[in-house]
Amino acid sequence: MQHENPHFELWGLGFNPGNVLMLVVAALIVFLIAFISTRNLKLKPTGMQNFMEWVMDFVKNIIGSNMDWKTGGKFHILGITLIMFIFVANMLGLPFSVVIHGELWWKSPTADPIVTMTLAVMIIVLSNYYGVKAKGFKGYLGSFAQPMAFLFPLKIIEEFANTLTLGLRLYGNIYAGEILLGLLASMGTLWGGLGFFAAVVPTMIWQGFSIFIGAIQSFIFVMLTMVYMSHKVSEDH
Amino acid sequence: MFLDYLVLGNSSEFINGGDILVTLAVFIILMFALKKVAWGPLMGIMQQREELVASEIESAEKSRQESQQLLEDQRSLLKEARVEAQTIVENAKKQGDLQKEEIISAARAEALRLKESAVRDIETEKEKAIAAVRGEVVSLSVLAASKVLEKQVSVEENRALIEETIAKAGETL
Numbered sequence: 001m002q003h004e005n006p007h008f009e010l011w012g013l014g015f016n017p018g019n020v021l022m023l024v025v026a027a028l029i030v031f032l033i034a035f036i037s038t039r040n041l042k043l044k045p046t047g048m049q050n051f052m053e054w055v056m057d058f059v060k061n062i063i064g065s066n067m068d069w070k071t072g073g074k075f076h077i078l079g080i081t082l083i084m085f086i087f088v089a090n091m092l093g094l095p096f097s098v099v100i101h102g103e104l105w106w107k108s109p110t111a112d113p114i115v116t117m118t119l120a121v122m123i124i125v126l127s128n129y130y131g132v133k134a135k136g137f138k139g140y141l142g143s144f145a146q147p148m149a150f151l152f153p154l155k156i157i158e159e160f161a162n163t164l165t166l167g168l169r170l171y172g173n174i175y176a177g178e179i180l181l182g183l184l185a186s187m188g189t190l191w192g193g194l195g196f197f198a199a200v201v202p203t204m205i206w207q208g209f210s211i212f213i214g215a216i217q218s219f220i221f222v223m224l225t226m227v228y229m230s231h232k233v234s235e236d237h
Numbered sequence: 238m239f240l241d242y243l244v245l246g247n248s249s250e251f252i253n254g255g256d257i258l259v260t261l262a263v264f265i266i267l268m269f270a271l272k273k274v275a276w277g278p279l280m281g282i283m284q285q286r287e288e289l290v291a292s293e294i295e296s297a298e299k300s301r302q303e304s305q306q307l308l309e310d311q312r313s314l315l316k317e318a319r320v321e322a323q324t325i326v327e328n329a330k331k332q333g334d335l336q337k338e339e340i341i342s343a344a345r346a347e348a349l350r351l352k353e354s355a356v357r358d359i360e361t362e363k364e365k366a367i368a369a370v371r372g373e374v375v376s377l378s379v380l381a382a383s384k385v386l387e388k389q390v391s392v393e394e395n396r397a398l399i400e401e402t403i404a405k406a407g408e409t410l
Contacts, residue, residue, distance in 0.1 A: 019256045026263075
């Protein structure tokens with residue numbers, strides 16, 4: 001259970017090659033799904049094009065429920081990429097994990113706090129950037145004193161709290177799912193293989209539930225992204 | 238501790254700066270690559286479809302209005318034609334009546350003319366007949382008188398006298 005993470009250093013930076021591998025795999029899968037399903041685009045959509053258009057409309061609705069399309073339209077591509085990337089990343093750790101020499105190589109990249117916190121920080125930084133862009137620097141600073149000036153410290157705290165909850169919610173859900181899957185899998189090897197019969201049903205149930213969790217978490221991540229964006233970008237909320 | 242591995246950040250001795258960079262790089266490259274090859278074209282085609290649907294609706298509306306207009310035109314044309322037909326029939330009727338009157342009056346005039354000429358003919362015939370009868374009577378009278386007077390009376394000498402007498406007799410007749 002207590003896996004080490006693989007580690008190497010380059011240019012004074014620490015790398016977890018397991019994370020790097022899984023990020024690249026997730027990105028490749030998302031890219032292939034999107035690439036293959038958008039070949040032969042037709043006005044009358046068929047097959048995978050329907051699915052991609054459904055994803056686009058889904059994200060469009062998420063954005064539409066937070067801000068009007070004129071300001072929210074520029075976050076469309078970010079939202080689609082985010083929801084697909086996080087969903088695929090969440091799914092990667094479900095079927096199996098690979099441990100080589102006690103080092104964990106195959107897992108969900110989102111089961112690592114560094115990855116999820118990076119994404120969360122990226123979102124918060126982006127939302128602040130677009131806030132400055134939409135309202136100007138003065139308006140952006142003024143929005144911290146809204147609706148009351150004495151709320152200013154809370155507003156500052158809110159930014160960090162948002163970042164932490166956004167990143168750690170995703171990490172916690174996926175990591176917990178993988179831990180339980182690992183426990184169930186190790187239970188399957190107990191008692192000379194008899195444990196397999198005890199573990200198979202709970203494992204299947206938990207995997208099904210994890211698929212649900214993974215989908216919900218990717219949805220929540222994008223939803224909250226758009227909520228934070230709209231708080232920064234919209235004039236009234 | 239048994240649960241040490243669950244503690245955040247414990248799995249690595251320090252924060253992996255490389256992982257942060259890789260995550261950002263992978264995500265951003267993915268986003269721009271997909272924008273280029275997938276989302277862009279897909280959004281384009283969806284936009285195109287929206288425009289197509291809008292233009293189809295517009296053209297359907299337009300053609301509906303056109304057909305409505307056409308229908309109105311046809312309806313008014315039909316009405317016009319009906320009115321025109323009505324007037325034509327009425328005119329024809331009027332003309333027919335007029336012609337009838339003309340024909341009848343012409344026939345009447347003709348009949349009158351024929352009657353008059355017939356009357357005239359009869360008159361002249363009558364006069365001719367009377368003249369003939371007069372001539373006959375004169376000759377007969379002369380014949381009779383000559384028979385009575387024998388040589389004393391010549392036809393040529395007394396003819397004028399006799400004719401005068403008969404004309405007088407005719408006037409009194």
